[in-house]
Amino acid sequence: MSTVAFIGLGVMGYPMAGHLARAGLSVRAYNxxxxxxxxWTTEYGGSFHATPAEAAQGADLVLVCVGNDDDVRQVTVGEQGALSGMAAGSLLVDHTTASADLAEELDGACRAKGIGFIDAPVSGGQQGAENGALTVMCGGTEADFARAEATLGHYAKAVTLMGPAGSGQLTKMVNQICIAGLVQGLAEGLHFAEQAGLDQQRVIDVISKGAAGSWQMENRHKTMIADEYEHGFAVDWMRKDLGICLEQARRLQARLPVTALVDQFYGDVQAIGGGRWDTSSLLRRLRSLGRG
Known part of the structure; x- marks a missing residue:
C-alpha cells in the first residue's frame, strides 16, 4: 500500500490522513x-481532488471517514463516488460509524467490482486520532484484513478483525452501548458528590484507583467538574450512534434499557442547546434539573 485515498477530513479524518502522510504514503485527499x-495538503503534502472518484484513481487503498450511512453511500457508490474510480484488486476501508446493513451492502458492491472491503469503525475520539492511538474494529475477510492492517496501524494502537463484513460495526455498537452507561454513571456520581458537599476532585482521586475507574473517569472528570463541554465527541453524533444501536437491538431482540434511557437523556441535552457538547455533558443535564 504505497498510494492511498482518504475521503473525509473532519476532526477524525484530518489527523488520521496526516499520520499516513507522515509515514511516507502518497495520500490523495477528498473533502x-x-x-x-x-x-490539509498545505500541512501534510499529498494532493486534493474534486470528487471521491478522482481521489480514488490509482489508489491501492481507499479510506472513508464521514458522518453517517447516507454520507458513506454518497462518497462510495453515489455519482462520482469512490468505487467508480477504484480498480479491481484495490481495497475500500470504511472508518465511519454506520449500520451493519450498510457494511454488508458495501461489501456486496465492492465484490461485484473485484474490490476488497473492510468495515472499520474506530474508538478513541479526536484525541486518539491525533495521537495515533485509535482502536479499530474490523469486519471482512482475513485476506483483506491482512492487506489493510499495517496501514491502519499508522494511526491505531489496536487493529482487530472481529469477523465477516458488518462485524466491525456490530462491535462498535457494543462500544457505544458500554460508553453510554459509563458516562451516565460518572455524571450521576459527580452530581451526587456535589450535592453531598464532597470535594469532587478528591472523590475521583480515591475511587479512580479502584473498581470504579474507567477511561471516561480519567479523561473527562476534570472538564465535567468545571462544567466545560466545548470539546470531545458531540452529543449529536452519540445520538446517531445510539440510534443505530437501538435499531439493531430491536432486530436482534436484545434488551437495552439503560442505553434507551441514556439516549433520551442526550435528547434532553440537545433540547437545552448542547448538541455539539461533549457526551460528558450529561452532568450539565443533572445540574440543570437540580436548579429547576
Whole structure:
C-alpha cells in the first residue's frame, strides 16, 4: 500500500490522513469542502481532488471517514463516488460509524467490482486520532484484513478483525452501548458528590484507583467538574450512534434499557442547546434539573 485515498477530513479524518502522510504514503485527499482539503495538503503534502472518484484513481487503498450511512453511500457508490474510480484488486476501508446493513451492502458492491472491503469503525475520539492511538474494529475477510492492517496501524494502537463484513460495526455498537452507561454513571456520581458537599476532585482521586475507574473517569472528570463541554465527541453524533444501536437491538431482540434511557437523556441535552457538547455533558443535564 504505497498510494492511498482518504475521503473525509473532519476532526477524525484530518489527523488520521496526516499520520499516513507522515509515514511516507502518497495520500490523495477528498473533502466535501475544498478549503479543508487545501489546508490539509498545505500541512501534510499529498494532493486534493474534486470528487471521491478522482481521489480514488490509482489508489491501492481507499479510506472513508464521514458522518453517517447516507454520507458513506454518497462518497462510495453515489455519482462520482469512490468505487467508480477504484480498480479491481484495490481495497475500500470504511472508518465511519454506520449500520451493519450498510457494511454488508458495501461489501456486496465492492465484490461485484473485484474490490476488497473492510468495515472499520474506530474508538478513541479526536484525541486518539491525533495521537495515533485509535482502536479499530474490523469486519471482512482475513485476506483483506491482512492487506489493510499495517496501514491502519499508522494511526491505531489496536487493529482487530472481529469477523465477516458488518462485524466491525456490530462491535462498535457494543462500544457505544458500554460508553453510554459509563458516562451516565460518572455524571450521576459527580452530581451526587456535589450535592453531598464532597470535594469532587478528591472523590475521583480515591475511587479512580479502584473498581470504579474507567477511561471516561480519567479523561473527562476534570472538564465535567468545571462544567466545560466545548470539546470531545458531540452529543449529536452519540445520538446517531445510539440510534443505530437501538435499531439493531430491536432486530436482534436484545434488551437495552439503560442505553434507551441514556439516549433520551442526550435528547434532553440537545433540547437545552448542547448538541455539539461533549457526551460528558450529561452532568450539565443533572445540574440543570437540580436548579429547576
Amino acid at each position: 466535501r469542502t475544498d478549503a479543508k482539503a487545501r489546508a
